[in-house]
Amino acid sequence: MSTFTFMRLFALLYTFVSIRSIAAAPVAPTVETRHSLSKRPSTFVASAPHFTIYNDKWLTLPSAEELTGYNVFALSFWLLSGPADQAINWAQLTSDQKSSIKSAYNAAGISLIVSAFGSTDEPTTSGADPTATAQSLASWVIAQGLDGVDVDYEDDAAFDKGDGSAEQWLITFTTALRTALPTGQYIISHAPQAPWFAPVPSWGGGGYLLVDQKVGSSIDFYNVQFYNQGASEYTDCTSLLTASSSAWPQTALFQIIASGVAADKLLIGKPGTSADASNGYMDTTTLASCVAQAARQSWSGGVMVWQFPDAGSPWIEAVRGTTFPLSGGASAPAPTSSSTIVRTSTRAPASTSATPTSVRTSTRAPASTSVAPTSTTSTAAASGTPSPNGCNGVAAWTAADAYNGGAKVTFSGHLWIAAWWTEDDSPGDGSGVWTDGADPRLALLSDDLFTGKRVLDVGCNEGWVTCEIAQSWGASHVLGVDIDEVLIRGAWRRRRVAWSLQAPEDIPTVSEGRPSKRARLESSAVPNYFPASFEHTYGPVSIPPYENTRKHIFPHNVSFRTADWVHEDVPEDQSGYDVVIAFSISKWIHLNGGDDAIAHFFRRVYDVLAVRGVFVLETQPWDTYAKARKMDKACVFLLRLSNAFVDAPGQTLQENAKSLKLRPSDFEGILKDIGFGSAQKLGTTGEGLVPSNEPVKPAHFDIERVIRPNILALHPYRCARDDYQSGILLDANENALGHSIPSSSVLPSTVPELDATLNLNLHRYPDPSHDEIKSRLASLASIPDSKHVFLGVGSDEVIDLLMRVCVAPGGKEKILITPPTYGMYAVTAQVNDVGLVKVPLELTGDAGEGGERGRFSVRVDEVKRSIDADPSIKLIFLCSPGNPTGTLIPLSTIREILDYENFKGIVIVDEAYIDFSRPGSSATSLVADYANLCVMQTLSKSYGLAAIRLGVAFAQPPLIQVLTNTKAPYNISTPTAHLAMAALTPPAVALMQSKIRNLLASRAALTLSLAASPFPELGVGKPIGLPDANFIVVPILNKLSRQPDNERAHMVYQTLAETMGVVVRFRGKELGCEGCLRITIGTEEETKTVLAKLEEVLGR
Known part of the structure; x- marks a missing residue:
């Protein structure tokens, strides 16, 4: 018998327990959707291969269809004197024209960048300042809405000197450019001539090998120019790949790789025709043969060509051939055959808080993670015109239209993320705002489920959940399998990114006693994270060498395989698994493969599970199957992002669905028949972020024991305006004739910009509730609804109200603070005659990443001792990130205090600076679960609206209601509300x-x-x-x-x-x-x- 876990979260999460096993206690639902700062929606395809094409001819920009097969399009050139040629062409377009072109390119997976310098400029020789030049170029790129820069540095005179001036200029320039254009959000490629990779002494200053050594982590890839170096240079596969001539020794592709440059960052650059370069041209057949030969030796960098239109889509299709076929590569159309299976995972996203059918996947049409051999999902070739049975064009999402489904696609770290939604969901709030958060399903599981266990993650997608289990849940090994090899490449990349953001447990030191950055990154570690800006600046670091003694420690305890696991064994199956997880894939297996496929999947899981093993399964309700069959309308949003028109997949799924006799409600019986035990239900929250009916944590907290009795008995101030806000308003003794401030047309000294404010019905009292502002804030913070939001006159009003409603004056009751911290906690305590307990932060040692240990970390044990010694402590104020420490408090520390049963009061987390810290760090992710938590934020810092004095508190509705009852009436002014509404619109949030x-x-x-x-x-x-x-x-x-x-x-x-x-x-x-x-x-x-x-x- 085996223990089985069958769950419903956004859908349904249960646990099946073997009759020979002891079922774990039911786990209360924990929806951990964290507010995060969305990244710039770059189209950058981070993982190789890359296919770059330049355009320096003065002509109309090509359509996305004309660039099929490429994923990087470079406008030439940006010069020291400013934009020229196609760069000028782009700059002179209207905003609407740019947006239209860029949207089409983005939909096709094409990054639009600008090439800098070229043969015209000599930046080093001319004395251009590298830092100022980089800043000027970056500003232009950002202003023009481009995706990055290609550095086509051809200052031959500077390189020929051999004195290092060229190399040092490039190193300084690239460092400054990457600072302004962060990794993961913008591309930075270089286009060096192949001879510049020749080892010293060919280049006295070190050449591009030195550049790669110093700033290679800031360079995404190299468009290497294997041409213009002589009539016979790099013109056959031998000289191009393995043995360059004596004129330019050690500069063939694999010789450059042998010198230490990463293979997946080197693109083979060639002219499109013999007229596009002095020499070095290869016909497409020969070049395709060389590309295939290189790929067989584990090279995957890609190809660059100069230039469009001499080389267009047919050119790159011929060169990619069967090595990088368009059907599986970047910027590739969907296959045309009606019997082709779209092999795409349908794992629900770790970072979405939206829907039961949300998936974290690439920008492809959805299909089963595991597809029965007889099933089909047809697609049409990408083109500028939809197929007859497909979508009727492509349009941006708008709240005015009703859709049956669609996708949100973002660029997170180094991975594309597509989150699918169905007709019962809206993409974000009413304004189309999307929010990201951590995977909420893992929070439903017991803390020790994965500890020391072998885990299989079926349908792992890009490995976010897989890596999280390996990194944070103590698993001895986690294997992620997915049917899509593109996603598996992304999963391996995710492993590197996760490791890059992880600080080590022990920081080795170099001989001088100072920690070495490389040693710090390459030591074994527990999950303690660097700020995201670290990885953005330096890029992902190398995984440290495998050591058998560290095999159970991340990143060595996680691996990935491409496999149709439902129908194919993998070698790891022989050893069996203690836990198998399958999130959000059962519906797709069922729809695509039928009843037999889902039953076969369950039997496969049973066969590989150890005795008393656990199967964690998220299912989707039957009604979502119907929504999944209506993807013909979902194309309205999807097709803008994929450039692959879906040829009525709804028809295929509809036909398959007609034959289904099993329903998700039948799964429990099937699993019992196979041999699994009874189901343990772990949580049901319905669709979206609807709170569970189960009690929120912690059990030891009772709000009525925290709030002062006189406050509980308070009858709040009410007026007629609470109920009626329109009509003839004669209830509040306002001046019906309005204010007396002249407009700018009457009094010239009046500022014209003031007129909009004067038209805000200033003679009326403000809206008492401001529900629309609260709803927008709740959406951005992934909070369930506006009932969890309170608005104050700055965070200071919230601080004052919390003390007045919770803490008795006269020194009878106290608050606890952790200095050094924000000074208003102590000031407000003194004003309210409230006692003050201080537990200083750790003041010794170096700063601990994430505040988990080291300087300025919270001394949790000392906090607990203070609570034990003084039960009169009612409030604990934690400033995260700290002021003045700038140090983030990890969520694990906050949870530990919230869960401490001897503390009966409320924990207040002040997050004034949270938007400047690592995404996913906000304690708002805990609000839905903890009734003893209040999170404060403000529009003063990240939103730049300090003058309007608008503070925000997020908490459970009972506490929000107490604050609302106690505040002064009409505390938020109309001008403040008006500006706040404007600041919370999607364009303003993006800005x-x-x-x-x-x-x-x-x-x-x-x-x-x-x-x-x-x-x-x-x-x-x-x-x-x-x-x-x-x-x-x-x-x-x-x-x-x-x-x-x-x-x-x-x-x-x-x-x-x-x-x-x-x-x-x-x-x-x-x-x-x-x-x-x-x-x-x-x-x-x-x-x-x-x-x-x-x-x-x-x-x-």
């Missing part, structure tokens, strides 16, 4: 996120500048805390002792403010911040000024 990316890049640049000469010599120490906010905190050191010096720091602060007009914040009196200045990240000009002035003051 806010873009500005955050720029601020993060500026933060990194400021940190690097202060770490570079002359600042360390002048007495600027290493920043304390972590970079999870929009500021950094740096100590000013004593000139002699080299220790933090409060007196000198205050002198610097005062001099900057009083004589130079630069105001930073002196934080030296804060615990653990001796001698420190807090510097907010400003504009580029402000940053330059503060650096110059700081250098001047310190140099005196």
Whole structure:
């Protein structure tokens, strides 16, 4: 007998327990949908192969169909003097024209980039500043909405010197460019001439091998020019791949790889015709043969061609041939055969909070993870015109139309994510806003389910859940299988990305006693994470060498295979599994393969499970099967993203569905017949984020024991406007004639921009509830609904209200804070005559990543001791990211305090700076589960609206209702509400996120500048805390002792403010911040000024 887990979350989650096993206690549903900062929706196909084509001819930009087979299209050129040729052509288009072209390219999976310099420019020889040039280029790329840059550096004179000037220029330039254009959001490729990879002494300065060594992690791939180097150079497979001539030794493809350049980053670059280059041309048949030969030796970089239209879609199709066929490659149309199976996984996404049929997958039409041999799903070839039975064109999603389904596609880290939705869902809220979060289904499982176990993840997709189990749940080994090899390549990539963001358990040191960055990354580790900006800046690091002693530790304990697991054995099956998980695939197996396929799948699982093994299965209700069969209308959203018109897949699924006799409700009986035990239901939350009927955690919390009795008995202020907000309003003694401020047309001195505000019915009291603002905020934070949201006059009103409603004055009851922290907690406590307990953060050691250990981490054991010693503590304030520490508090720490049974009060997590930190770190993901949690946020920081004073609290409805009952009436003004509504629209949110990316890049640049000469010599120490906010905190050191010096720091602060007009914040009196200045990240000009002035003051 085997233990079986059969579950329904957005669909249905159960556990089947063997009759010989002891069933675990039911787990309360935990919906852990975390608000995250969405990344720029880049079209960058991160994993090889890449297929690049340039265009330097003055002609109309090609359509996406004309570029079928390519996934990178480069406009030539951006020069030191500005855009030229096709770059000018692009810049002169209207915004609508750009949007239309870009949308079509994006839908086809084509990245649109600009090529810089070319043979025209000599950046190094001409003396161009590399940093300023990079910043100027990046600004142009961002302003033009492009996906990145190709660096076509052809300053031969500088390279020929052999003095390293060319290499150093490229290294500095690339570093600055990547800072401005973060990895994963923008492409940066280089297009070096092949001879520049010749090893020293061919190039005295090191050549491109040095460039790759120094900044290769910032370069996504190389469009290597294997041409223009001589009539016989690189013109056959031998000289191109394995043995270049003596003229350019060691520069054939595999010789460059042998020199240390990653094989999957090297593209074979060729002219499209003999007229496109002086020499080096190869016909497509010969080149295709060389490509096939290289691929057989584990090369997968791709191909570059100069240029369109001489080389178009037929050219690349011929070159890719059967090695990289269009049906399986980038920018590939769907196959035309009506019997072709679309082999795409349908795993539900780890980062969506939407629907029972959501899937994290590539931008393809959905199909079964495992398809019965007799089933078919037909598609039509991609073209500019839909097939007769397909969609009637492609349109952007709009709230005005009703759809049966569709897909949301984003670029997350290095992976495309497509989240499918059905007719009972809306894509985000009413404005089409999408939010991301962590996978909520794992939270339903017991903590020890995977500990020390062998796990099989069927339909693993890009490996997000697989890696999470391996990294955070203690599994000895996790195997992910998926039918789609493209997704499996993405899964291996996900493994690297997850490892890149993981800090080590023990940080080895180099001989000087300082931690080595490489050693830090390559040591074995527990899941403790670097900020996402680390991986964005440096790219994914290499997986450390396999050691048998570390085989059960991530990343060595996770692997992936491409397999149709329902019908194919894999070698790992021989050893069996302790746990098999199958999320969101049963419907697709059933629809595509019929009753026999789903039954066969269940028997396969039973056969490979160990005795007392566990099968975790998420099923989808029968009504969602019908929605899945209506994908002809789903194309309206889907086809903009895939460029592959789906040829009435609904018809095929409908035909299959007619033969289905089994229903998901029958699965339990089938599983029992096979040999599984009874089902244990783990959770049901319905569709979307509807709370479960099961009690929220923790069991030891009772809100009526926390709120003061007089507050519980309070009858809130009410007025007629709470019920009636339109009509003839004569209830509130307002001035019916309105305000008396003249408009700009009457009084010229009136600011014209004020007129819009004056038209806001200012003579009326504001909306008492502001439900629309609350709904938008709830959607962005992945909170169930507006009943979980409270609006205050800044977060300070929320702090004050929480103390007034929970903590009795007169020192009878207390709050607990963790200094150094935000000063208003203590100030408000004093105003309300509330007792104060302080448990300082850890003040020794280096900063711990994510605040889990080391400097500025929360001392949880000491917090618990304080609670045990003083039961009168009613509130605990945690600032995350901290102010002034800039350090994020991990969710595991917050959970530990929330779950501590001796604490009967409320934990308040202040997240004013959360949008500047790692996505998925917000405690809002816990609100749906913890009644003793309140999360505060604000529009003052990331939204840039400090002047309107709008604070937000997220909590369970009972606490929100208490705050609402206690607040002053009409606390949010109409102008504030009006501006907040505008700030929360999709375009405004997108702009806010873009500005955050720029601020993060500026933060990194400021940190690097202060770490570079002359600042360390002048007495600027290493920043304390972590970079999870929009500021950094740096100590000013004593000139002699080299220790933090409060007196000198205050002198610097005062001099900057009083004589130079630069105001930073002196934080030296804060615990653990001796001698420190807090510097907010400003504009580029402000940053330059503060650096110059700081250098001047310190140099005196």
